[in-house]
Amino acid sequence: MRRIAFINEKGGTCKTTLAVNTAAWLARDRGLKVLLVDLDTQGHAGKSLGLDVRTLPRNVFHLLTDPTVRLEEVVQPSAVEGLSVLPAYKEMADFPLLIAQEPRRAHRLADRLAPAEAAGFDVLVFDAPPSMGLTTRNILVAATEVVVPVGLTYFALDGCAEVADTVRQVAESEGRPELRITKVVPTLYRRTALATAILERLQAYFPDTLAATPLGYNVKVDEAQSHGKTIWEYAPGSPGAKMLGAIAAEIFDGVPGKGSKRGGGRKKASSAA
Template sequence: MRRIAFINEKGGTGKTTLAVNTAAWLARERGLKVLLVDLDTQGHAGKSLGVDVRTLPRNVFHLLTEDSVRLEDVVQPSAVEGLSVLPSYKEMADFPVVVSQDARRAHRLAERLAPAEAAGYQALVFDAPPSMGLTTRNILVAATEVVVPVALTYLALDGCAEMVETVRQVGEAEGRPDLRVTKVVPTLYRKTALADAILERLKAYFPEALASTPLGFNVKIDEAQSHGKTIWEYAPSSRGAELLAAIAQEIHDAASPKKGKAPRVA
């Protein structure tokens, strides 16, 4: 079972957009049973699928902190056949405090999602919060591969370098030596000299992992999210749908993580 984590320590990189629509693409185009796991306090992944996360009696926080709560108690269906979501909301802000005394606190997510494969799920897609704390560490322990959305802005390379190093360190510390970044997806692309220069540098540093399709600005993507729909439900013939499908295809086709030294950005 693939476990794909979308992670960036910076907010506003298109992480949730990629996670939600990649999960939907895997369900729609590859016929997989997919569980989208939201771990951000804003609950945007669930909201992007039309789930009213504010009114749910239980969410991922309760699954992670209460042994009596089962996976099936929390999972919500979506309008996309084969795609379900494990929603999140503001309670996740308290997660590090609640589990602070647990020696295996970094393994909570992996352990609580253990029944997912027996339940028939073929892929887990994680939407991480925009910070590197205990929640994101849990995601890295639970994941088998990491996708890093990188906004084509001035500090993009520096943030990407830190993310790659963090993945390496967590992999070593938690006994996951094969965990690594398998895709770097350029986002917020505009046809400017700065964006193209950053894109060229990313190509030099990640010749194999860099997605060949940058995600540019597209109003239909924003509109789809505002209606609680994926791009294919809202505007399947749009340029946004074309871009997201191409990126999802690249993520799907990414080779299994290769052993060896992870790439570093100087």
């Protein structure tokens, strides 16, 4: 089972946009059964799929803190066939405090998601909060591969290097040798001299993992989120859909993709490139 985490300690890097639409692409184009796991207090992953996360009786916080709550009681369906979401909301702010003194505090998420494979999920996609605290450490322990969205701003390389150092440290200290960064995705791209310079620096630092397709600005992506829809439901022929499809293909296949193309039949998750 592939377990892909979208992580950056900086906010505003399009992390949720990439996580939600990549998860939807995997379900829609590859016919996979995908669980999108939201761990952010804002609950934007669920909101992006049309859920009113404020009114749900249980969310990922209850799964992580109450041993009587089962995974199937919290998972919510989405309008995209094959895509389910494990929603989050503001209660997640208390999660690190509640488990801080436990010896397996970094493994709580992995332990509670253990039934996911038996439930038939092919891929888990994690949307992390914009921090590198205990919640994100739980995500790194539960994941096997990390995607780092990097906004093309002046401090982009610094933030990406910090994520890379954390991934290496968690892999060593938590016994997760398979954990690694598999893709670095440039976001907030504009055709400026600064963006080009930052891309060149990222290419030098991440020669094997930098995505060939940067995520640029497209109003249809923002509009889709405001309507609680993925780009595939809202504007499947838009430049934003083509960009997100190409990026999703790179993330999953490890090679540059050509955008979204409807797949036929269900396929099993392949190993990471």
